[in-house]
Amino acid sequence: MKRIQFSESVFLNLIESDKFKTDYFEINLILPLREETASYAALLPQVLRRGSKKYPQMSDISKRFDYLYSTGFSARVTKRGENQIVSFTADFLRESLLPPGEHLMDDVFETMRSIIFEPLVNDGAFKAEYVESEKKNLIDAIKSIINNKNAYSMKKCHEAMCKGQNYAVSESGKVELVEKIDGTSLYNFYKDFLSHAKIEMFYTGTCDENVIKNHARSLISDIKSEKLYDLHSERFERTRDKVVEITEEMEVAQGKLVLCFRSGHTISDEKYSAYALFNNIFGGSPTSKLFENVREKLSLCYFCRSIPDAHKGILTVVSGIEVANRDKAQKEILAQLDNVKSGNISDEEMSSAKNDMINSYRSLCDSASDISTWYLSRLLGGSGKTIEDVIDEIGKVTKEDVVACAKATELDTIFFLKGTLTDGGEEE
Incomplete structure (x- = not known):
């Protein structure tokens, strides 16, 4: 990957590849994850894609991209650690496959520029109809998380563990704050956001570097950058006298048991690859200790896996269980962690985990x-390593490295969603 800096806040990342029939471009606008702005940032891209000055209706935008050889366009909001990311992407046919004389890239960038930077505004406000419609959609989405019991339980555990920290804020915002947004306040946020956001652009394809640089510069040419947001994620290092335990009852058949640990490792660490390998061995793969023992051997859960947050320094174990197995499942999960801490790792487990991770990185x-998502995550975490760098590191991780990572992993918070129905059932 080649990284080009346009200004203090704007970067273009070029990934040369002839593997795809389409070229891919992504622009990410990044701001700190804060409760007072998260709802605005979550709503903004959905309102922008409803219509622009040149393409005032969603149907106009859709027709435009269909005309451009069915170019794919998307908008999304995610979070990495304590940063919120507003992303717009375009996936379009490679120019070498077009009829002679066609220059699709010019039109794709022009259309993206129109949607993102030339919005439909009247008297200093976004169109009220679009704002209210997308507010309803966003509120429905926020409320619907309770229908995904795994995501809901993890969210509740993280909120309890990181109470008072920005990591506990949802990238989707809060219902009561979304309800207060109107066209004027959203447009004011939009203007402020553009002037302070860090911008990371990615291009994957075969086009000439100078052509892409010119298109990228043109895309953002109207942005008047001021002082850049302070972007960082605080490593979770809070210590407690005792583990926090929370139980919530719900009319479902299955229980969800979530254990959150302080991992002591983030992506900025020189040896984070060792922690990633530890996670694979512990609970991050179908050959992990959690899967092989808690699920397969002892049948204490329907599923059980560990998920690290490489930006915050948290490891989350989530499992779906019969309510009656709650204590047994928790005890066995912790026993498997102790197994790794004690060095009970076979050569076969090490080899299998390394192969699994290397194959995942190559895929x-x-x-x-x-590719873009992976590199963006690395850049936000302060790591400039390439995929090949990390693959090389994985191959060099020793059993002693894995044991050290396990020993740094300490239980902090437990959330148990206790199902009150008695008819049993598979994962919900």
């Missing part, structure tokens, strides 16, 4: 979007 190159 990233099968998707232009996945």
